[in-house]
Amino acid sequence: MFGSGVLKGLSVTLKEFVATYIDDLKRIPSRYAGGRQLLDQTETPPEGLFTVQYPEERRKLAERFRYIPMLIYEAETGEDRCTACGICAKVCPPQCIWIVRDRDEKGKPITRPAEFYIDTTICMNCGLCAEFCPFDAIKMNHDYEIAAYDRMPDLIFDLNELRVPTTYYASIRPTEWAEEEAARKEKEAEKAARPAARPAEKPAAKPTPIALTAAPAEPAAPVKRSPEEIERLKAEAAARRAAKAGGEQK
Amino acid sequence: MTLVNDSTTVPAEPTAARPPTVGEQLAARFPNAILGASTFRGDTTLTVAPTGLTDVARALRDELGFDHLSNLSSTDWSRYRGYAGKERFSTIYHFTSTRTGERIGLKVFAPGGDSPAVPSLAALWAGANWPEREVYDLMGIKFDGHPDLRRILLPNNWPNHPLRKDIPRGGETVPFSMIWEDEEFQSFGKQIVEAKSVQPVPPKQADANKHMILNMGPQHPSTHGVLRVVAELDGETVVAAYPDIGYLHSGFEKQGETIRYKDFLPYTDRMDYVSAMSNNLGYSLAVEKLMGVEIPPRAQVIRVICAELQRLASHLVWLGTHIMDAAGVSHALLMYTFREREQLSDIFELISGARLTISYIRPGGVWKDVPPSFVERVQDVLKAFPARIDEYERMITENPVWLGRARGVGKLTAEQCLSLGVTGPLLRASGVPFDYRKARPYSGYENYDFKVPVMTEGDTYARYLVRLEEMRQSLRIIDQALKNLPDGPVWTADRKMALPPRQELDTSMEALIHHFKLMTEGFVPPMGEVYHSVENPRGELGFYLVSDGTAVPYRLHVRAPSFHNLQATDTMARGSLIADLVLVIGTIDIVLGDVDR
Numbered sequence: 136m137f138g139s140g141v142l143k144g145l146s147v148t149l150k151e152f153v154a155t156y157i158d159d160l161k162r163i164p165s166r167y168a169g170g171r172q173l174l175d176q177t178e179t180p181p182e183g184l185f186t187v188q189y190p191e192e193r194r195k196l197a198e199r200f201r202y203i204p205m206l207i208y209e210a211e212t213g214e215d216r217c218t219a220c221g222i223c224a225k226v227c228p229p230q231c232i233w234i235v236r237d238r239d240e241k242g243k244p245i246t247r248p249a250e251f252y253i254d255t256t257i258c259m260n261c262g263l264c265a266e267f268c269p270f271d272a273i274k275m276n277h278d279y280e281i282a283a284y285d286r287m288p289d290l291i292f293d294l295n296e297l298r299v300p301t302t303y304y305a306s307i308r309p310t311e312w313a314e315e316e317a318a319r320k321e322k323e324a325e326k327a328a329r330p331a332a333r334p335a336e337k338p339a340a341k342p343t344p345i346a347l348t349a350a351p352a353e354p355a356a357p358v359k360r361s362p363e364e365i366e367r368l369k370a371e372a373a374a375r376r377a378a379k380a381g382g383e384q385k
Numbered sequence: 386m387t388l389v390n391d392s393t394t395v396p397a398e399p400t401a402a403r404p405p406t407v408g409e410q411l412a413a414r415f416p417n418a419i420l421g422a423s424t425f426r427g428d429t430t431l432t433v434a435p436t437g438l439t440d441v442a443r444a445l446r447d448e449l450g451f452d453h454l455s456n457l458s459s460t461d462w463s464r465y466r467g468y469a470g471k472e473r474f475s476t477i478y479h480f481t482s483t484r485t486g487e488r489i490g491l492k493v494f495a496p497g498g499d500s501p502a503v504p505s506l507a508a509l510w511a512g513a514n515w516p517e518r519e520v521y522d523l524m525g526i527k528f529d530g531h532p533d534l535r536r537i538l539l540p541n542n543w544p545n546h547p548l549r550k551d552i553p554r555g556g557e558t559v560p561f562s563m564i565w566e567d568e569e570f571q572s573f574g575k576q577i578v579e580a581k582s583v584q585p586v587p588p589k590q591a592d593a594n595k596h597m598i599l600n601m602g603p604q605h606p607s608t609h610g611v612l613r614v615v616a617e618l619d620g621e622t623v624v625a626a627y628p629d630i631g632y633l634h635s636g637f638e639k640q641g642e643t644i645r646y647k648d649f650l651p652y653t654d655r656m657d658y659v660s661a662m663s664n665n666l667g668y669s670l671a672v673e674k675l676m677g678v679e680i681p682p683r684a685q686v687i688r689v690i691c692a693e694l695q696r697l698a699s700h701l702v703w704l705g706t707h708i709m710d711a712a713g714v715s716h717a718l719l720m721y722t723f724r725e726r727e728q729l730s731d732i733f734e735l736i737s738g739a740r741l742t743i744s745y746i747r748p749g750g751v752w753k754d755v756p757p758s759f760v761e762r763v764q765d766v767l768k769a770f771p772a773r774i775d776e777y778e779r780m781i782t783e784n785p786v787w788l789g790r791a792r793g794v795g796k797l798t799a800e801q802c803l804s805l806g807v808t809g810p811l812l813r814a815s816g817v818p819f820d821y822r823k824a825r826p827y828s829g830y831e832n833y834d835f836k837v838p839v840m841t842e843g844d845t846y847a848r849y850l851v852r853l854e855e856m857r858q859s860l861r862i863i864d865q866a867l868k869n870l871p872d873g874p875v876w877t878a879d880r881k882m883a884l885p886p887r888q889e890l891d892t893s894m895e896a897l898i899h900h901f902k903l904m905t906e907g908f909v910p911p912m913g914e915v916y917h918s919v920e921n922p923r924g925e926l927g928f929y930l931v932s933d934g935t936a937v938p939y940r941l942h943v944r945a946p947s948f949h950n951l952q953a954t955d956t957m958a959r960g961s962l963i964a965d966l967v968l969v970i971g972t973i974d975i976v977l978g979d980v981d982r
Contacts, residue, residue, distance in 0.1 A: 140783035147780045148717045185724055197731070199738035199756070222904065228648045261651035261744050266752075267904065275738065310756075 155183030198308055201262045201275035203255050203292065204232075206248075210300035216272035218246035223264035223273050231257045232264065251294040256286060271315055277307045303368050407449055407489050415441055425913040426674050430477070430490035435503050438493050442478070442509055451480035451489060452803050453819070454506065456916055457516035458929050458942040459495075459524045464550040466912075466933045470494060474501045474526050477929065479916050483803065483817055486824030490916065495526055505531040512806030515952050523548040523638070533590070538631035538981060547639055554636070554643050591617045596624050599963070603632050607710050607967040610977030614954065616966060623966055626958040628951055633981035641941035645907035646672050646748060649941070654742035656943065657979035659702050662695035662733070663921045665746035670827055671917040671928035672748035675910045678879040682871045684750040685829045690763065690866045691736075691746060692828070692919075693859040697770070698729040699922035700852050703974045707849075708781060710971040711790040718780055725773055732762050748908075749883060750876035760867060767864055774856055781849075791846040795957040795969040798843055805956065806949040809924025811973065814851045815843035821920035833862045845972040882908045907936035914940075921946050923974055947979035 159165050174187055175195045187194055204223075208215045224232040237249035265274050276299070283289030305312040405413070408429050412419040418437020423430050433441050445451040456479040462468045472494035481488045495501030505528035506513040517528045518537040525546030528534060536543065545552050591598055602613035611632035617624040637656060641649045653668045654661040666688055673680060680688075705722035730740040736755050737745035745752050781787050797807065799815045812819055820837045822830040838854035840847040877883050884903055885896035912934040918927035924946030931940035950973045957969045 138785070140785050140788075144780035144784050147776050151717070151721065184720055185727070197734045197738065199736070199753075200734060201738035225905070226648060228644060228651050259651055259655075260739065260742065262738065263648065263651070269904075 151183050153183070155185075158182040196277050198310055200277050201260055201265075202279045203258055203260070203276050203281060204253055204262075204264050204273050204297070205276040205299045205304075206251060206294065206297040207272055207274060207301055207304050208298050210302045215247060215298070216270050217248050217251065218270055218272070219248040219251075220246075220269070222267050222269065226263045226267045228261060228263065229257045229259050231255075231259075248294060251297060253292045253297060255281060255290045255292055274304055274308065274311075300368070300371075303365070306365055306368060407445075407451075407487065410449065411441060411444065414444060426677060426915050428488070428490060428915055430492050430914070433491045433493050435493050435496060438491065438504050439506070439509070441491060442480075442506055445480050445489070445491075446509060450482045450484055451487070453481045453483050453808075454510045454513060454806050455479040455481045455488070455918060455925060456927050456929055456942070456944040457506075457513055457520065458940075458944075459520045459526055459548075460914075460931055460940045461524060461548065461550045465931075465939060466935075472496060472501070473498060474524065476503050476520060476526060477914075477916075478506070479927070479929075481824075481918075483819040483824070486821075488825070488916075497527075500525070500527070502527040502529050504529050507531050510806060511804045512949060512952055515948065516806075519948075522546070525549060536631075538634040540631075547636065548642075554639050591615070591625065591627070593617075595619075601966065603629075608970055609706065609975055610980075612951075612970070612975070612977055612980070614966065614970070616958075616963060618963060621962050621964075623958045623961055623963055626955050626966060626969075628954050630948075630951070630977075630980050633977045635982065637982045638941050638943060642938055645936045646910070646938060647907055649938070650747055651742065651744050654744055655978060656945065656982055657921065657923070657926070657947070657976045658741060659976050660695045660699040660922045661741060661743045662691045662746060663699075663919065663926060665744060666692050666828070667917070667919040667921065667926045668928050669746050669748045670919060671915060671930050672910070673877075674915045674917050675913065675930050675932055676748070676879075676881055676908065677911075678749065678877045678882055680750055680828075680877055681874050682829075683754075683873040684875040684877075686866050686870050687751050687755060687875060688746050688828050689830065689833070690863050690870075691733075691751075693862045693866075694729050694732060694763070694766070696859045696922045697766075697856055698726045699974075700856050701726045701729075703852065703922075703971075704777065704849075707968075707971040707974070708787070710967050711787060718777060721773070721777070725770065728762075728766055728769070732759070732766070735759060735762060749879075750874075754875045760870070763863060763867055767860060767867070770860055771857070774853060778853065788846065790965075790968060791849060792844060794845045794961060794965045795972050796842075796844045797953060797957060801953070801956055802843075805953045807924070807953050809921070809946055809950065809974075810848050810851045810855065811924070811950055811953070813837065814840045814847040816841040821918060821925060825918075827917075827919060830862075833865050835859075835862050845968055848972050909934065909936050916944075918944065923947055923976070923979070924950055943982055945979045945982055947973070947975040947977070948982075951975050951980055 172192060173195050174192055206215065206217050219234050219236040221234055221236075224230075224234050231254040233250070233252040233254075234248050235250040236244045237247040239245050260275070262275050268274075281290070301312075406429070408419075408422045408431055411431060412422065415437055418434050418441050419431055420434055421432040423432075431441075457476070459474060459476045461474055462470060463473050474495045476493050476495060478491045478493075479488060480491070493503050495503045503526060505517055507517060507528070508530065514531070514533065515537060517531055518533070518535060520526050521528060521531075521534055522536040522538050522543075523546055535541070539547070597618045599616045599618055600613060601616055602608040603611045605612075608614065613629040613632070615627040615629055617626070635655075637652050640652060650665060650668060653664040657664050701722040705719035708718045709716060733743050733745070734740045736759055737743045737752060797805075797811065797815050799812075799817050801807075802812045802815045802817060807815075808819070816839060818837050818839045821827070822835075823837055835858045838851045838858065840851055880899065882903075885893070885900050889896040890900060910932040912932055914929070914931040916927055916929045918925045920926075925944065926946050927944030929940070929942040929944065930938055933939040953973065954966075954969055957972075958966045961969070
């Protein structure tokens with residue numbers, strides 16, 4: 136019959152249209168009543184049509200999600216993990232990392248970056264820097280909302296904008312963090328056990344500040360943080376940064 | 386539709402009474418033309434005198450069955466370590482037999498010093514036209530007898546041939562560059578500014594006195610990117626269509642020749658950005674072939690799953706947008722296909738952290754092992770997709786509007802396809818059962834039971850059916866791969882590429898030095914050259930690598946499927962209506978990042 140092909144096709148459209156609402160009714164709370172902020176797409180895939188109502192709703196990001204790199208400092212001591220070795224700048228395919236090594240009063244280079252810039256306008260989010268870093272100091276951030284009005288000063292991130300505490304890192308990448316911590320602890324235990332001749336002050340001198348933070352005790356159980364908590368941590372970090380910057384100016 | 390299931394590779398057994406190889410046959414027939422032969426990693430390359438190239442190529446095609454000109458590239462040897470040859474430039478041709486999957490390379494050292502010239506193969510393979518123009522454009526090698534030797538990717542007034550080794554990367558004055566200080570921008574936003582650009586010149590083949598010349602693109606919604614098609618029209622009928630490309634040329638090949646093998650991987654994502662995983666796979670396999678390393682079985686299977694998921698995602702994008710191109714057939718389909726693709730993008734995000742520029746498959750294995758929830762999520766796909774594909778079929782296959790638009794449009798015969806170097810679903814819809822996964826299996830594709838859909842009509846509708854069936858076959862492959870996912874490492878154990886394990890670093894000085902060398906210098910392949918191709922969702926994606934024994938590729942050439950397939954636009958569109966030109970472009974399934982690179 137003429138037109139049966141069209142009708143068949145339209146029946147699919149109608150089915151999908153209805154399914155959208157039936158699917159929503161099955162889920163509590165309903166998305167269309169404005170009940171959800173974070174959409175977990177690991178749940179059963181939705182029926183019907185599906186639109187993330189950004190920015191009211193957001194997708195839950197996969198743990199491995201990668202965007203702009205971040206620099207990690209120990210939450211307890213405030214010390215940067217970065218030693219300004221420059222491996223990340225060397226492997227960066229679009230060459231968007233710029234590091235200046237810090238010097239002490241005598242002018243001797245020390246293992247700390249004085250300046251660290253990432254030009255996010257050309258960063259291609261490949262994650263090679265994080266992969267190559269021998270000190271687990273540079274990792275890929277989850278924060279994708281970096282839009283700014285001006286390209287040039289705003290999108291070139293400096294050390295202050297890149298620094299995040301270990302607690303933040305542990306909250307966005309729990310599995311990776313747990314793995315690294317387990318490896319670190321194992322190595323430290325090994326070191327402590329092996330050279331009995333060495334004075335015992337070495338392990339004591341390192342108070343292992345990481346273990347005192349909110350890190351998971353057992354590597355298998357990842358820390359689940361609510362978005363508010365992450366926001367709070369970020370705000371704290373920003374406040375600390377601001378305090379530090381203010382202190383330096385005086 | 387016929388489904389072809391025979392694996393066509395016949396492993397050559399070195400017996401005492403083995404038949405002469407292709408190289409030996411050719412050397413016997415053309416003793417003056419064949420200057421030498423070399424074999425590296427199983428690839429045979431014959432060195433041919435320029436004068437004998439056409440004869441050898443004709444004999445290869447007509448008598449020995451090498452009917453597909455896979456790749457055409459060139460190398461500038463002037464900075465090659467230890468190179469003592471007389472000629473500075475060489476061109477290389479890779480021929481593949483669509484029946485047996487055999488491959489042979491011909492290398493021609495171009496006489497003429499800094500302004501070299503070799504005979505053109507465009508008379509034998511119409512598809513040699515664009516690649517030869519590309520070589521002329523980027524390397525400056527002239528092709529005698531070429532019908533239309535112009536620049537293809539760069540602007541006509543470009544000052545040099547950038548792939549030559551004496552041209553540095555970057556720093557050139559770009560003729561079309563603009564900065565905010567330019568006077569044109571002084572009144573920006575306040576008035577309409579007249580462009581200073583030159584008048585568009587119709588292609589010299591076009592008869593502008595008799596016909597109307599119409600520019601479609603470069604900004605046109607249905608050209609799928611920045612493609613300009615200069616259409617010569619007689620009324621509403623297309624007399625000829627000349628695609629003008631290069632708007633998105635980014636110099637990936639030049640870039641690749643300045644950075645290490647491993648660092649080039651993120652760039653491959655950005656070429657064919659609709660199927661980044663397949664690009665990663667193609668590049669990784671080429672580098673691994675050059676290095677001669679083995680990949681552990683788990684990584685192989687993960688690669689196959691990822692490549693097939695990517696094929697699904699790519700075909701979904703094609704299906705949704707192509708149906709949109711065919712005006713008013715079913716706009717809702719795009720929403721459905723993108724919903725399904727979302728599911729696949731989520732899986733890519735889960736395993737690699739990125740949805741589009743994935744960089745997951747790497748030379749040496751895959752980036753990291755898949756997380757535990759991967760299997761479950763892929764099973765979701767396997768559960769949901771068959772019904773979804775049936776749904777698309779219900780919407781479209783019998784839709785009279787779609788049938789009317791697609792049937793008989795953009796026809797290509799098998800001979801035309803082979804002559805033009807068209808591969809992928811286009812070739813298979815024209816009746817040639819050629820698929821690299823069957824013809825030259827890689828990554829363990831020979832272990833999977835799947836069929837190659839083939840149709841003989843060679844029109845847009847046949848390509849639609851072929852691609853839909855390919856999606857079903859991809860699901861079959863994923864299903865088998867997932868059931869047989871072995872345990873084990875995902876990174877090669879070969880110390881040429883793999884980092885030494887952590888515990889060795891504490892005990893062995895050699896391991897520490899090796900670790901440092903690999904981290905700072907990267908892995909170093911032996912001197913040699915390889916060409917490896919894979920079946921991308923669009924066709925044959927090949928990488929041609931020349932190594933001079935350092936950690937940086939000496940020459941890196943990409944055989945992009947979209948580039949070669951786009952050449953068929955003119956053949957397909959001739960004689961059809963201007964409205965069908967949109968369908969012709971859509972049915973090729975081009976990605977302009979892949980065309981221009």
